[in-house]
Amino acid sequence: MDFNGSDTIPGPRAEDHLPQSTTAAAKIVIVGGFGVGKTTMVGSVSEIKPLTTEETMTQAGIGVDDNYGSETKTATTVAMDFGRIRITDEVVLYLFGTPGQERFWFLWEGLFEGALGAVVLVDTRRLEVSFEVMGRLEERGVPFVVAVNTFPDGPRYPLDDLRSALDLAPEIPIVECDARRRASSRDVLMTLMRFLHALALSNGLA
Amino acid sequence: MTPPQRRRRHPVPEPVPAPPPAPEPVEQEEQEEGEKKNPERLYIITGPDGERAPLDLVTLIVARAEPPSSATPEQTAVLRMCGAPLSVAEVSAYLGLPFSVVSVLLTEMLAAELVQARAPIVRQHLPDRSLLEAVMHGLQRL
Ligand SMILES: Nc1nc2c(ncn2[C@@H]2O[C@H](COP(=O)(O)OP(=O)(O)OP(=O)(O)O)[C@@H](O)[C@H]2O)c(=O)[nH]1
Numbered sequence: 209m210d211f212n213g214s215d216t217i218p219g220p221r222a223e224d225h226l227p228q229s230t231t232a233a234a235k236i237v238i239v240g241g242f243g244v245g246k247t248t249m250v251g252s253v254s255e256i257k258p259l260t261t262e263e264t265m266t267q268a269g270i271g272v273d274d275n276y277g278s279e280t281k282t283a284t285t286v287a288m289d290f291g292r293i294r295i296t297d298e299v300v301l302y303l304f305g306t307p308g309q310e311r312f313w314f315l316w317e318g319l320f321e322g323a324l325g326a327v328v329l330v331d332t333r334r335l336e337v338s339f340e341v342m343g344r345l346e347e348r349g350v351p352f353v354v355a356v357n358t359f360p361d362g363p364r365y366p367l368d369d370l371r372s373a374l375d376l377a378p379e380i381p382i383v384e385c386d387a388r389r390r391a392s393s394r395d396v397l398m399t400l401m402r403f404l405h406a407l408a409l410s411n412g413l414a
Numbered sequence: 415m416t417p418p419q420r421r422r423r424h425p426v427p428e429p430v431p432a433p434p435p436a437p438e439p440v441e442q443e444e445q446e447e448g449e450k451k452n453p454e455r456l457y458i459i460t461g462p463d464g465e466r467a468p469l470d471l472v473t474l475i476v477a478r479a480e481p482p483s484s485a486t487p488e489q490t491a492v493l494r495m496c497g498a499p500l501s502v503a504e505v506s507a508y509l510g511l512p513f514s515v516v517s518v519l520l521t522e523m524l525a526a527e528l529v530q531a532r533a534p535i536v537r538q539h540l541p542d543r544s545l546l547e548a549v550m551h552g553l554q555r556l
């Protein structure tokens with residue numbers, strides 16, 4: 209890789225520079241099954257062209273110590289799309305879209321740790337793919353809201369039926385959205401922030 | 415037609431953390447006592463006393479110096495792009511390198527005082543509703 213040529217310097221466009229006064233970033237995670245609209249949602253609200261970061265994890269095989277040092281290793285690469293919204297001159301918000309499949313959970317340690325909260329995107333054509341992810345968030349105490357992406361070929365259930373099918377705690381918001389529309393995606397994020405705000409109030413945090 | 419049925423789960427208590435491997439106390443400003451540590455995470459050196467904090471995807475990196483003549487191409491690229499604050503995730507995306515590789519690179523650059531790190535706002539220390547209110551305000555402007 210050559211980063212030396214002055215015409216190939218990677219980095220943000222000048223208009224995408226954060227002000228020097230930016231002191232801290234917060235993150236929100238958008239999680240859901242394959243093809244549910246994660247990338248679309250990140251892209252529709254981000255102020256920068258969405259970027260991709262990836263992580264490769266090499267895990268040593270188990271019980272291979274009789275292999276004369278040539279351990280079997282499995283490498284997994286997972287790409288995550290993310291976008292960014294400037295909140296104030298000091299604070300910037302990042303949105304990460306991440307797959308909900310089990311084999312990606314090793315990544316979550318770093319991702320969900322510290323996230324303000326999560327949006328679980330569900331698709332009524334494959335509701336059950338989001339079950340495990342929601343369970344994991346509940347176990348880890350990560351607050352989340354549910355956004356139902358309305359695909360034209362998907363079954364339409366009343367939100368109350370979905371709420372009981374998903375066995376959502378009564379306080380957890382569930383909303384319909386169209387991830388392709390900025391206003392709709394923004395409303396989902398607002399729903400999450402209002403929920404977090406209500407949680408902060410009820411926890412008696414000043 | 416009825417949708418498939420899920421069953422709600424409940425918070426699982428954190429496993430008892432293993433004793434910290436290093437004897438020095440963690441005294442990072444934004445770090446709370448007893449906060450859970452994942453021993454497999456990479457750590458950055460944040461100060462001369464060996465204070466440590468995990469490098470997050472949204473830790474902001476800011477260049478502190480011009481690229482020294484000894485700088486590697488990757489270090490030079492980081493210093494050029496971090497003239498304004500940039501998250502570790504963005505550095506990873508622009509370099510086209512995995513997060514774990516960028517973490518190692520930035521850890522060295524922090525130790526060499528080539529860059530500065532600004533710790534993220536994390537849920538565990540979310541005492542102020544004013545942040546949430548600021549975010550709502552920011553989203554409304556979109
Ligand atoms: N009708 C409708 N289509 C959507 C919506 N959101 C996304 N789509 C479409 O669904 C397809 C998949 O969307 P993506 O955003 O790529 O989904 P993803 O979750 O990132 O997919 P993977 O990363 O492959 O798991 C695209 O063709 C989108 O245009 C929505 O809210 N409504």
Ligand SMILES: [Mg+2]
Nearest residue numbers: 246247289305
């Ligand atoms: Mg995607």
